[in-house]
Structures are given as structure tokens and as C-alpha cells.
Amino acid sequence: MTTRARTVTVTWPEANARRIGRQALSATPPASAAALPAAASGGRTPADVVGAMLGAHAQVLSAAELSVALRLPGAVRTDVREALWTERTLVKTFGPRGTVHLLPAAELPLWTGALSALPAGPGRLAPGARMTPGQTEEVLAAVADALTGAELTIDELSDAVIARTGPWAADPVVPGFQGMWPRWRQVLHLAGHRGVLCYGPDRGRKATYTNPGTTPLPGPEAVASLVGRYLRAYGPATPAHFAKWLATANGWANRLFAELAATGAIEEVTLEGAPAWVAAGDTDFSAAPALGVRLLPYFDAFTIASQPRERLFPGLASTRALGRGQAGNYPVLLVDGTVAGVWHQRRAGRRIAVTVEPLAPLTAVQLKDVAEQADRVAEILEGTAELTVGTVTVGPHA
Incomplete structure (x- = not known):
């Protein structure tokens, strides 16, 4: 008779505390860490932090800089920029969900291999606007060729792609922010996933690709x-x-997890009475709760990837800090591992006005921690904080 191994039981506080710890979000950093080097936290670098986060959302690059630097005591936004543009240990490219992310350069083969293997979703464009598989491959080859050894703006890249493919690639059929984009643009993110495109340094106010x-x-x-x-x-x-997290099909993910479970790569546990999965052998959880106060920026990786979302955004947080169920629309106040408010910052020169809106009264200690966090945000952004605890009057993405 075969005896089935006991399934590990995990509570939400235990799971959340472990995630918080692995995200370097478990303790409030000192109000001023200017004397500490960027590698002060266990010798870690911006690339190490981005790897642990599984990418930093960088549609707004300043938010990504803040996400990364707040996990590295003493780091400021310049440290993240140097890792990206000087040391080239970070890459700005299209990551999970087809959105712009910072990824570790050393991990780019893994990311491109995984993202390019995801099943293609249903096309959002009208049938007449879509490209055939052959056209897609032709455009990807043209992008790879045009960007090899070059840094091109989107207009320069567009001209190069059309010249290498044909006038069909120029058809204005893709809805853009200010009109219609050429047909080939619908696979721009796929070029990133295939590993033939990433962002280069800005040229003035224009982004470049390489x-x-x-x-x-x-x-x-x-x-x-x-x-x-x-x-x-x-x-x-x-x-x-x-x-x-990847914006892909549930059925595909179910089959994938079943295959990995069969090989012993992952194992089942019980999370709050329901089945869930961990990496094989990764079943140690501490009973110590998540503690501390953090101000997390737009689309911080922790708020995007951590599930179930109703646990992380309980009660009023589910309506105040989410936008139609989507995380990341508002910067959030994290108290003891749970979203407990929203915040906003506005810059004028070196002055950074930080407004924090708690969803419940804070203790005197928590208010002190909020003030330290506002100072840390300003330090990262190389400014000086002016804190207000009150209502955030601006909407999402403001």
C-alpha cells in the first residue's frame, strides 16, 4: 500500500510574509541612507533585485527606477540608470504581458525563450489588419537586420522595415495613441520576445531601439x-x-503545471484550504508576520504578481487602489504586507510633494514610518520630500 506524503499547509500570512521577504520589502529602510553604497544590501546589484522581482515594469521608467532602488538601501535612480545604460547589466525591453520591463541582461536568453514560447492569444485587430504568419516572420527578420549594430528611432525603424519587406507593411491599420500605426507595428513586442529588439538610449526626447x-x-x-x-x-x-501574470491562456498553464508536477519540478501545497504550487522542495515558511511600511510606485512587481489579489487588496483597498480589478494604476501604501492606502508624488525642482492617503487610521509609529518612506522616495529621486497625510485627489496614472 502506497502512503501519500503529507501536503504542506500554508496560511496567507505565511505566504505573504515569505514573498515580502524575498522582495526585500519586509523592513522599513532608514530615512536617509546616503552614506551607504548601492551594493550595501548583501552585495546585491540592481540586476540582482530586478531578477528577484521577475522584471520591473518600465512603461514609466521613473517608476521602475523607484521600484528597484527602494529595494537597495542607499541606491538612487542614477544607480539604476547606470546599470541600464552604462554597465548594461539591465535591459529595457518587452516583458510579461507584452509591456515594457527592465530585465537582467544575463537572463535575457531565459526570458526571450519563455516569452516567445507562449501560445498566441486571439488577435485584437480586425481580420483585414492582421498579418499572416509568413508576413510576421518577414517583419521580424527585417527588424533583426535593421537593428543589428544600430540604434534607430521608431520612424527610422519603420522606414527600414518597410524597405526590407514591402508597402503592405506600411498600411496604417494599427490603432495608436495619436492615429493609426503601420501594419508591421503589431509585432513590435514580439520582436522583443524573440530577442531581436530592445530599447537603446534615448536620442533627445525620442526612444531608440537596437x-x-x-x-x-x-x-x-x-x-x-x-x-x-x-x-x-x-x-x-x-x-x-x-x-x-503573463496574460496567457489558463488551459495552457494548467497543462504546463501538470507536466511539471509529473516530473517533480513543482509540488502541491494547500494555501488557505485550496491547492496551490511551489517549486520542488521550497516548502519552508516562517510564522513571523510581514512587518513594516512601504510606499510602492505604479505597477510595482509585487502588487502585480502576488495573488490572490483580494487578499493583498482587502476591503476598501479593492476599490480605492485597484482600477477595475487591475493592480498598478495607483502607487500604494503597504502596511505589514497589505495594501492599506494610496499615495501620489508631484515634483517641482528638487521639492517632491508626497501625499499619502491611508484607508484606516495609522499609529504614531506607522506615521513616523510613512514620513521616513517619503524621505526615502525623495532621496531615490534626488530631491527633498514634503509630506502630507490626506486625500489623494488625482486619478490613476496621474
Whole structure:
């Protein structure tokens, strides 16, 4: 008779505290850490932090700089910029959900291998606007060729792609922010996922693109590795949580988790009475609760990837700090590992006005921590904070 091994039982506070710790968000940093070097936290670098986060959302680069630097005592936004543009240990490219992220340069083969292996979702464009598989491959080859050894603006890249493919690639059929973009633009993010495109340094006020010359890892190997990385950072989690993080199909994620479970790469636990998964052997959880106060910026990786969302955004936070169920629209106040408010910052020269709106009264100690956090935000942004505890009157993405 075979005896089934006992399933590990995990509570939400235990799971959340472990995620908080692995995200370097468990303790409030000192109000001023200017004397500390950027590598003060255990010798970690911006690339190490971004790797642990599984990418820093960088549609607004200043938010990514803040996300990374607040996890490194003593770091400021310049340290993140140097890692990106000087040391080149970070890469700005299209990451999870097709959105712009900072990713560790050393991990780009893994990311491109995994992201390019995701199942294609239903096309959002009208049938007449879509490209055939052959046209898609033709455009991707043109992008790779045009960007090899070059840094091109989007207009320059567009001219180069159309010249290498044909006038069909120029058809204005893709809805853009200020009109219609040429047909080929619908696969811009896919070029990033294939490893033939990433961002280069800005040229004045214009972004540029270049070819990082990445060879993606084989898809199955890369996807399996990414699942393990995700579960170590944000587990226990379900296939649906993983699929939501990547904006991919639940059915595909279910099959993937089943395959990995069969090989012993992941194992099942019970999270608050329901089945969930962790990386094999990663079943140690501390009973110590998450403590501390943090101000997290727009689209911080922790608020995006950590599930179930109703636990992280309980009660009033689910309506005040989420936008139609979507995390990241508001910078959030995190108290003891739970979203407990929103905040906003406005810059005028070196003065940074920080407004924090708690959703429940804070203790005197927590208010002191909020003030220290506002100072830390200003330090990262190389300014001086002026804190107001009150109502945030601006809307999302302000």
C-alpha cells in the first residue's frame, strides 16, 4: 500500500510574509541612507533585485527606477540608470504581458525563450489588419537586420522595415495613441520576445531601439525555468495566477503545471484550504508576520504578481487602489504586507510633494514610518520630500 506524503499547509500570512521577504520589502529602510553604497544590501546589484522581482515594469521608467532602488538601501535612480545604460547589466525591453520591463541582461536568453514560447492569444485587430504568419516572420527578420549594430528611432525603424519587406507593411491599420500605426507595428513586442529588439538610449526626447543579439533558450526549458522562478518569488500559486501574470491562456498553464508536477519540478501545497504550487522542495515558511511600511510606485512587481489579489487588496483597498480589478494604476501604501492606502508624488525642482492617503487610521509609529518612506522616495529621486497625510485627489496614472 502506497502512503501519500503529507501536503504542506500554508496560511496567507505565511505566504505573504515569505514573498515580502524575498522582495526585500519586509523592513522599513532608514530615512536617509546616503552614506551607504548601492551594493550595501548583501552585495546585491540592481540586476540582482530586478531578477528577484521577475522584471520591473518600465512603461514609466521613473517608476521602475523607484521600484528597484527602494529595494537597495542607499541606491538612487542614477544607480539604476547606470546599470541600464552604462554597465548594461539591465535591459529595457518587452516583458510579461507584452509591456515594457527592465530585465537582467544575463537572463535575457531565459526570458526571450519563455516569452516567445507562449501560445498566441486571439488577435485584437480586425481580420483585414492582421498579418499572416509568413508576413510576421518577414517583419521580424527585417527588424533583426535593421537593428543589428544600430540604434534607430521608431520612424527610422519603420522606414527600414518597410524597405526590407514591402508597402503592405506600411498600411496604417494599427490603432495608436495619436492615429493609426503601420501594419508591421503589431509585432513590435514580439520582436522583443524573440530577442531581436530592445530599447537603446534615448536620442533627445525620442526612444531608440537596437538588437541585443540574444539567442533565446529552447522554449520548454525556458518556460519550466520561469515557472520555478515565479513560484519561488510569488508562490504558493496556481496555474491561473501564473497565466494572469503573463496574460496567457489558463488551459495552457494548467497543462504546463501538470507536466511539471509529473516530473517533480513543482509540488502541491494547500494555501488557505485550496491547492496551490511551489517549486520542488521550497516548502519552508516562517510564522513571523510581514512587518513594516512601504510606499510602492505604479505597477510595482509585487502588487502585480502576488495573488490572490483580494487578499493583498482587502476591503476598501479593492476599490480605492485597484482600477477595475487591475493592480498598478495607483502607487500604494503597504502596511505589514497589505495594501492599506494610496499615495501620489508631484515634483517641482528638487521639492517632491508626497501625499499619502491611508484607508484606516495609522499609529504614531506607522506615521513616523510613512514620513521616513517619503524621505526615502525623495532621496531615490534626488530631491527633498514634503509630506502630507490626506486625500489623494488625482486619478490613476496621474
